[in-house]
Structures are given as C-alpha cells and as structure tokens.
Amino acid sequence: MSFWQVIGKNLFGFDLLIFIAAILNGVCYYFTRRYTDELYKTLHLVIFVPSHRQNPEAVARAIRSMDEDKIVALRKRSEGLYSIFVNVTAIFPLLGILGTVVSLLPMVADMSDMQQNFFAALTSTFWGLVFAIIFKLLDGFLSSRIEDNDKNVDLLLERRELLQEEKA
DSSP states (O other): OOHHHHHHHHHTTHHHHHHHHHHHHHHHHHHHHHHHHHHHHHHIIIIISOGGGSOHHHHHHHHHHSOHHHHHHHHHHHHHHHHHHHHHHHHHHHHHHHHHHHHHHHHHHOOTTHHHHHHHHHHHHHHHHHHHHHHHHHHHHHHHHHHHHHHHHHHHHHHHHHHHHHHO
16 A cells, blocks of 8 residues: 555544544634634723823723623633633644554554554554644644733723722
8 A cells, every 4th residue: 555545544544533623623723813813902902002102081981981791701702712722732642642552453463464554553643743733833823812811801800990999
C-alpha cells in the first residue's frame, strides 16, 4: 500500500474521530471569537480609553447607557465556549495516542504486514499533534482577548457602581 492509500484508509477509521473533533473545535473557536470580538467592540472605546482624554460627563452617559445584562451574557457565553475550546484542544494529543494504540492492537494477532500496520497506526498520532498545534496557536490569539474583556467588564461594573453611588 502506498503512503496516500494508508492515509486515505485511516481517514475513514479512527482518524475520522479526530477530524470530527477538529471541526467541532473549529466551530467552537468561531463562535468564541465572534462573541469575544462583539464584547470587545462594545467595551473598548468606552471602558478601555482613559477617561482623562474624554469629557467625564460623556463617559458617564455612555457607561449608563450600556446594557449590563447583554454585556454579562456575552462575557458568560464567550468564556463558556472558550473553556470548551481549550479543553477539546488539550485532548488532541491524547486522541492521537489512543488512535495509535487502537491501530497497533491488531498487530499482536497478525504480524504479517507489520510495517504497513505500524505506519497506519502513526497517522492518528500525526493528526492529533497537527490539530493540537493549530488550535494551540489559535488559543494564543483568543486568550489575550478573553483576558482583556474580563478586565473591561469588571471595570465597567465597577464604574457603573461608582456612578450609581454618586447619583444617590
């Protein structure tokens, strides 16, 4: 069997599970990024910009006009999806090793074509590592935005509380 035939054969075996997990994790990443970016855009110019550069009354009006429930819901949604994304990303190497073990087990019974069976077993490890690396790189872009959003939401809630105290 050629290299490409082995890849194709395994693609419809255990490797399919890895690809399905990668697709689901990609969807999770997409929605996490979408909610995170929406929250960032909502908060960035009002909360992040130092207030000494803007009219304090305009900043107070903008903070009061923000829908706190929507912002908290966006944060909760993005953090929940991010948690799923990070956890699924972490299991890709394990899925690869599991696929290798599952593929090597039949070799114990039939040692006739050991080289081909061994090569087939390694494709799961390969795909598990490839997807782990890809999603870990994407996590690097996403984690900093999640942290910024957390700080900005906390700052918004703190400023709203101060404005309510001043008003009372």
